[in-house]
Amino acid sequence: xxxxxxxxxxxxxxxxxxxxxxxxxxxxxxxxxxxxxxxxxxxxxxxxxxxxxxxxxxxxxxxxxxxxxxxxxxxxxxxxxxxxxxxxxxxxxxxxxxxxxxxxxxxxxxxxxxxxxxxxxxxxxxxxxxxxxxxxxxxxxxxxxxxxxxxxxxxxxxxxxxxxxxxxxxxxxxxxxxxxxxx
Amino acid sequence: xxxxxxxxxxxxxxxxxxxxxxxxxxxxxxxxxxxxxxxxxxxxxxxxxxxxxxxxxxxxxxxxxxxxxxxxxxxxxxxxxxxxxxxxxxxxxxxxxxxxxxxxxxxxxxxxxxxxxxxxxxxxxxxxxxxxxxxxxxxxxxxxxxxxxxxxxxxxxxxxxxxxxxxxxxxxxxxxxxxxxxxxxxxxxxxxxxxxxxxxxxxxxxxxxxxxxxxxxxxxxxxxxxxxxxxxxxxxxxxxxxxxxxxxxxxxxxxxxxxxxxxxxxxxxxxxxxxxxxxxxxxxxxxxxxxxxxxxxxx
Numbered sequence: 193x194x195x196x197x198x199x200x201x202x203x204x205x206x207x208x209x210x211x212x213x214x215x216x217x218x219x220x221x222x223x224x225x226x227x228x229x230x231x232x233x234x235x236x237x238x239x240x241x242x243x244x245x246x247x248x249x250x251x252x253x254x255x256x257x258x259x260x261x262x263x264x265x266x267x268x269x270x271x272x273x274x275x276x277x278x279x280x281x282x283x284x285x286x287x288x289x290x291x292x293x294x295x296x297x298x299x300x301x302x303x304x305x306x307x308x309x310x311x312x313x314x315x316x317x318x319x320x321x322x323x324x325x326x327x328x329x330x331x332x333x334x335x336x337x338x339x340x341x342x343x344x345x346x347x348x349x350x351x352x353x354x355x356x357x358x359x360x361x362x363x364x365x366x367x368x369x370x371x372x373x374x375x
Numbered sequence: 376x377x378x379x380x381x382x383x384x385x386x387x388x389x390x391x392x393x394x395x396x397x398x399x400x401x402x403x404x405x406x407x408x409x410x411x412x413x414x415x416x417x418x419x420x421x422x423x424x425x426x427x428x429x430x431x432x433x434x435x436x437x438x439x440x441x442x443x444x445x446x447x448x449x450x451x452x453x454x455x456x457x458x459x460x461x462x463x464x465x466x467x468x469x470x471x472x473x474x475x476x477x478x479x480x481x482x483x484x485x486x487x488x489x490x491x492x493x494x495x496x497x498x499x500x501x502x503x504x505x506x507x508x509x510x511x512x513x514x515x516x517x518x519x520x521x522x523x524x525x526x527x528x529x530x531x532x533x534x535x536x537x538x539x540x541x542x543x544x545x546x547x548x549x550x551x552x553x554x555x556x557x558x559x560x561x562x563x564x565x566x567x568x569x570x571x572x573x574x575x576x577x578x579x580x581x582x583x584x585x586x587x588x589x590x591x592x593x594x595x596x597x598x599x600x601x602x603x604x605x606x607x608x609x610x611x612x613x614x615x616x617x618x619x620x621x622x623x624x625x626x627x628x629x630x631x632x633x634x635x636x637x638x639x640x641x642x643x644x645x646x647x648x649x650x651x652x653x654x655x656x657x658x659x660x661x662x663x664x665x666x667x668x669x670x671x672x673x674x
Contacts, residue, residue: 207411214406215397223393232398232406239410288597290396298600301396304389323390351387358386 195252198243210239216256217263222289223320224267225309230274231289234266241266256327257335264317307357315350322347405569412562412570470496473512482507484519485527498530506530513546518559533581535564541575551582591615592624599631602638609635626652630661 194212197205217238221231241262242249249258286305288298308316314336321332322343332347333340397403471478473489480487482497482505489495493512499505506528507514518527518538527538529545531552536545541559545552554563555578564570565581573579595611598604612632616625633648649665656662 203414206414207407210407210410211403214403214410218398218402218406219393219396222396228398228402232402232409235406236409236413239406240413243410243414288593288600289398290393291399297392298596299602300389300392302601304393307386319390323387324394326394351383354390355383355386358389359382 193252195246195249195255198246206243209242213259214239217259219290219324220260220263220320221267223305223308223324224264224313224316225305226267226270228287228289230270234263234270237266238262256325257331260321260335303358303361306361307354310357311350311353315346315353318343318346319350319354323351409570467497467500470494470510486517488515488517490514509545509547509552511547513544513553515542515544517542531581533565537562537564543573551580553578553580591618592628595628596631599635605635605639609639626656626659626661629655630659630665633665 194205194209198209214235217235218231221234221238222228226234238259242259245262249255286302288301289305290301292298292301308320311319317336318332321327321335322329327335329340329343329347332343336343338346398406471480471487471489472494473491475491477491477493478489482500483502485505487495487507490513493514494510495514496508496510497506498508503522503525505526507530509529509531514529516527516529516538518541521527521538529536529538531545531547533547533552534545534554536543536554538559538561541561542557543559543561544555544557546555554561554573556573556575558575560572560574562570562572563579563581571579591611592615595608595615598608598611609632612628612635615628616632619625629648629652633645633652636642636648637645652659652665653662
């Protein structure tokens with residue numbers, strides 16, 4: 193229904209779509225390696241591309257994978273365009289990107305993002321879709337345009353690599369106030 | 376359960392903990408507003424409509440370009456304030472100041488009037504793109520309707536104003552800027568990228584105070600969460616509290632300052648802060664936790 197309304201050019205439907213999806217798109221952009229400010233720009237670009245090409249989205253059920261495909265292209269472009277910044281300034285210190293209740297969650301978020309950034313892009317994408325977004329293997333395969341068997345092997349390799357990095361990056365027990373005195 | 380399995384599960388658990396991670400509400404509002412602002416109005420054009428429109432638009436753009444190129448650019452023009460001293464032509468990078476009396480000048484077809492003690496820098500001045508910065512004081516602008524591809528921008532540290540033919544003023548005073556629209560409509564973008572429109576008769580103040588405070592606290596919390604530079608985190612949190620007593624994030628700052636002091640081994644300071652926290656925020660669940668830790672830490 194929403195997709196049809198958007199295709200018909202209903203502004204209210206577009207607004208609803210933007211509100212529904214911006215958080216998810218932002219999360220993808222962050223997990224694919226952008227900093228918060230860059231991710232916000234990327235979300236805007238994704239939504240703009242979506243509004244121009246909505247006719248090419250075939251069904252409501254395909255909306256998530258269709259948006260992910262746009263997002264990964266936009267993020268790749270953004271990272272490519274910013275290569276000189278990284279070359280000159282080095283990788284900037286990652287900033288917390290999500291809303292958290294506890295400061296320990298911030299540390300965990302940064303550690304997860306750091307570990308994901310160390311994975312090959314293809315493995316990271318498969319891992320994000322399967323473990324964070326909760327897509328099935330078949331859905332991941334369709335989204336990434338690869339066979340289901342390839343998804344399985346990418347996710348397995350990604351988990352192994354992620355776990356190895358996690359050993360180094362995992363934050364200490366989170367509640368800083370629990371230990372009185374200098375650590 | 377062996378250690379490998381534990382690590383495996385911990386890492387996957389950490390990954391999945393981000394499955395419902397969201398940006399801050401402010402960031403969400405910003406993204407939606409920006410996307411909506413960038414949307415073409417009404418029904419999206421179909422390709423078969425778009426093509427002739429694009430051709431027509433291209434022709435219009437070419438025509439506009441010729442028109443624009445024919446403009447004399449920045450020129451001396453009849454001042455809207457004839458009693459004021461006539462001015463020389465400002466170029467890109469030049470600064471105009473109204474030292475002891477107001478001054479006026481024109482840029483293309485548009486008029487600019489600077490109030491006494493005001494200062495304005497011409498960031499960019501081409502026939503189709505004018506970009507001015509109000510360094511201090513107030514400046515008034517009378518902007519003629521712009522053609523396709525033309526832009527007229529005025530900025531301060533806090534705000535960017537984009538125009539579509541109007542009369543308005545921008546005042547820069549310290550950490551705040553005030554935009555007032557007399558006629559027409561302008562689009563304003565604050566220094567964090569939030570966009571909005573101001574119509575005739577409206578004015579709005581843009582300040583960087585609150586954001587600077589939030590940045591201060593944010594920087595401190597990042598250090599706390601990473602467990603590094605705790606002395607610096609403590610200084611930032613103390614500074615935040617001193618600069619913004621009773622601020623909306625006071626509870627957050629006080630709670631974390633207490634924890635940081637505890638981690639730095641400054642137990643008596645931490646105990647005092649915890650006591651203060653319990654008195655000031657008795658209803659907070661953090662007060663209970665701090666109370667628990669206080670009891671544990673007490674000799």
